[in-house]
Amino acid sequence: MTRTGFVLANLGRKKTRLVLTLLSIVTAFLLFGLLQAVNVLFSAGADFVGATRLVTQARVSFTQSLPMRLLPQIESVPGVDKVMWQQWFGAVWQENTQLIFFATDSARLHAVYPEYIMPDAEWKAFADTRTGMIVGRQLANQYGWKIGDKVPIASNIFPQQDGSKAWTFDLVGIYDGKDEEWQRSTNVGWINYGYFDEANQFGKGRAGTFTIKLTDPDRAAEVASTIDRMFENSSDETKTQTEKDFNIGFFKQIGDIGLIVRWILFAVFFTLLLVVGNTIAQSVRERVPELAILKTLGFSNGSVLAFVLAEAAALCIIGGLIGLGIATVIGIAIGGANFPIVVDGQVWVVGLISILVLSLAVGLLPALRASRITIVDALAGR
């Protein structure tokens, strides 16, 4: 027997209590893993884009579109290199699977987003095929689409001239990201704005946002301010911000994901603290004579403290690792192109730190109490 063996033997003394406590820790860390992954996903969406691009949207909300006539004025602002526009298509695949699709101009997309890598022939095919569409690798892989496929995609916003919301596009290209992070964002499809605008029943000549590639990232604030001033007090006031801020703002339409995640996790861990803390405290209370015997045999106060802390840590480590493990598996199982939940190294590191903090938080007080037991009083039942 080793000291570790002794700790584990004590841990298993009440099987039902052990299982229930472990379940609560597993559940907490499962939630932690998944929510933290969602948080990372949303903040990563903003982090990796850099500050080389601006996005101009309607000042009130990005759900309001802007007229295409703003394009030449935006292009004329010093510091603007290239401008691309995009319109949210509201794509729906089959029964009710929402996809991220935009209508745009192929050449401008290519110019503004050099991070999307695709053979020139496919860029040309996209430009030349009115009903053409290109999709990112993730999306193509998820739905098994191949170049040459005719893909029926409905729009939950835009009907065609005949009133039908069913559209069909020819898949002419599949793009990749320039690196791993950009590859993760290849969950977007693009269709030709020209075809879309002509076939679409309403809202013609409008774009949801303009994406501006800057000549110099250091001029971002100046360019943004110039554009917004240009349309001040017009019927189409604008709000121009860096692409990163735009993405953060987009996610904040849903809510401040980080804040929501933090509050949920706070509630979960606070409850866990009470549950596990009470379990460890109760376990120490039940074993006062046994702990006194350990001291009688010659174990020091520090050893007894370490035994109780180790029990708390073992409980938290076993439960936490199982919870994070299940979260990782669930992330792999449910994460798709549109919602790539990855319980990655970053989540694991934060998770492991949380396990250690939790172990200390739930174990320290009972451990101190155990270490301060007076042998004579404990053996006399006082």
Next chain:
Amino acid sequence: MSDAMVQVRNVHKSYVRGKQTVEVLHGLTLDIPKGDFVALMGPSGSGKTTLLNLIGGLDGPTSGEIHVGGERIDKLSGGDLAKWRARNVGFVFQFYNLMPVLTAERNVELPLLLTNLSAVQRRKSVAVALEVVGLTDRARHKPKELSGGQEQRVAIARALVSDPALLICDEPTGDLDRKTADEILGLLQVLNRDHGKTIVMVTHDPKAAEFASRTLHLEKGQLLEQAAAAA
């Protein structure tokens, strides 16, 4: 001094209980030679267990000196006293006080976790201790699977395993029937006679005391012999 295993010199011990201070031992002096088997008897509250705790280093005196095995233990700090207990004293209690989650052999092995012995050496020592108490065949059983007498034998094996010179026994047969009690006391006699262990045993049972080489009587915190002399 060299022949005495235990020397207690003018020891006073008082406890604070609520607002009251209760003096349990009043200037007690006692010598126990090496290899002695002493029974401590006396009415409840006479200070038997308090004296036993002081000799075993489980508690410290309010004043006075206690030497065990030539070492003055009343001056040792808590940590040093713990180390001293691990090396020098084995304890046997009325209610066995075994770890319910461990098998008999694991219970016996527990004090050896404080030594530098290897796992193989520990197993050998445990086997010897269990053989001495005649419980080799029950080594893999947990306390709840053993009878009271067997549990007490495991407790004695645990007390013996680190080969201490002094055994402290607090009512070791108080929870056992007569026959089993006699077996346990016989075992203690063997340990004293054949293995040279010095044993100090507290008991209420005059029949148990008969197994000891001598009996000391405590009353009101003093040895009766000393009280008589003082009178």
